[in-house]
Amino acid sequence: MKQQKIWLSPPHMGGHELKYIQEAFDTNWISQSGFNIEEFERSLENYLGENSFVTALSSGTAAIHLALKLLNVEEGDFVICQSFTFVASANPILYLKAVPVFIDSETSTWNLCPNALEDSIKFCLKQGKKPKAIIAVSSYGMPFMVDEILEISRKYEIPVIEDSAEALGSEYKGRHCGTFGDLSVISFNGNKIITTSGGGVLVSRNQKDKDRTLFLATQAKENKNYYSHSEIGYNYRLGNISAGIGRGQMEVLEERIKQRRENHDFYQRIMADVDGISLFSALNEDFYSNYWLNAITIDPDKLSKEKLRKTFLENNVEIRYLWKPMHLQPLYKDCSFFGSGISGMLFDNGLCLPSGSNMTNDCKDRITEILSIFKN
Incomplete structure (x- = not known):
């Protein structure tokens, strides 16, 4: 089933x-x-x-x-x-x-x-x-x-x-x-x-x-x-x-923020032993994120982004690419762009993970089990 x-x-x-x-x-x-x-x-x-x-x-x-x-x-x-x-x-x-x-x-x-x-x-x-x-x-x-x-x-x-x-x-x-x-x-x-x-x-x-x-x-x-x-x-x-x-x-906004931030804490714990994955986190205490979505970047020399993505999908877990930058979109290909290409590298190496405020402990257990496949 x-x-x-x-x-x-x-x-x-x-x-x-x-x-x-x-x-x-x-x-x-x-x-x-x-x-x-x-x-x-x-x-x-x-x-x-x-x-x-x-x-x-x-x-x-x-x-x-x-x-x-x-x-x-x-x-x-x-x-x-x-x-x-x-x-x-x-x-x-x-x-x-x-x-x-x-x-x-x-x-x-x-x-x-x-x-x-x-x-x-x-x-x-x-x-x-x-x-x-x-x-x-x-x-x-x-x-x-x-x-x-x-x-x-x-x-x-x-x-x-x-x-x-x-x-x-x-x-x-x-x-x-x-x-x-x-x-x-x-x-x-x-x-x-x-x-x-x-x-x-x-x-x-x-x-x-x-x-x-x-x-x-x-x-x-x-x-x-x-x-x-x-x-x-x-x-x-x-x-x-x-x-x-x-x-x-x-009426439940503060609770939802708390739940999303708890998801981030969860991902920090389970990714500690996964080499090649970096969890997107606040730079310092000036930045307080609601962590609407938890995002990761993957070192291609240590881990395959596509293998990770497919493993999640095979286990019926939704996972998505990071935003494809606008300057790389066909619609905007003729527009001026300023920068060194960091946004393109994020797209190439990043993914978004399940982050719903209604994510249950059973859901977290399944995600933990999937990521355990990629542990050191």
Whole structure:
């Protein structure tokens, strides 16, 4: 009999989500407005802290798109973007017919390399155009090098869109991810640390930008007694039922962070005797990761990545490659790239391991047994 599948990062309900969904049905708010949306936004604003103005949207991708719109990105503008990320970080640049400029990773956080970032800005300036935005990602929940990136942002007066799609609950120097950018993005896709089934938020720093975000996300309807539109808007608002799921999930957020971090501790223990595998971990105490996904790199001289991957799959355990960098994707093959190729090496030698907050002891025992095959 085939063993039950261990998923990479499945949804994990807390138990109170149905209460808020039922509330939406009982009050007949089955739409893109309602009390659940307001309360979900308020709970996130309280969690993130001062100067966090949250607008709930249909996806993190929509949030990035609207962030670019708020920064007046237009056709032909340069937008700098981390290469080592999911394609959703970059695609909204193309929505606006702007020009992506991709930046390599550094080895500590796997995120934006400050040196390559500055090189790219100087390149853009030589072309006669200052970049309109920098998209900085906290991959797998690990905060990027916040101080260094924000210093460059201030030096050249280029706003930062903080892509914390995977980093809710992560912190840098005691401050929440999602609060560092001029605009910040969080995702609640089904595989994230908490979910609304599909959804995301754009975090602004002031009420004016929040109001503008909501305007654009609801078809840019003007405040008149009839339907009047002077600019393009979008159908990007999160639904009240989905927001009800989010309200229930917010109640267990701290528990989910704890469970994900315990998974990381588990992998540290069982990999201690496996030669050739390095577990991606925080550089120092400044970086507090939610460890949304546990990622490893493999020394090809000591271990076969494909053999490890196939062994997991044969045992019905989901395991995935790390992100294939954007500058190596066919869609973006003609875009400029700055760096030494670290992100490409991560893709060549890395894998993501099961990291769900609902991973049982039986699941951990199976994973331990699989990895024991590769012990010294």
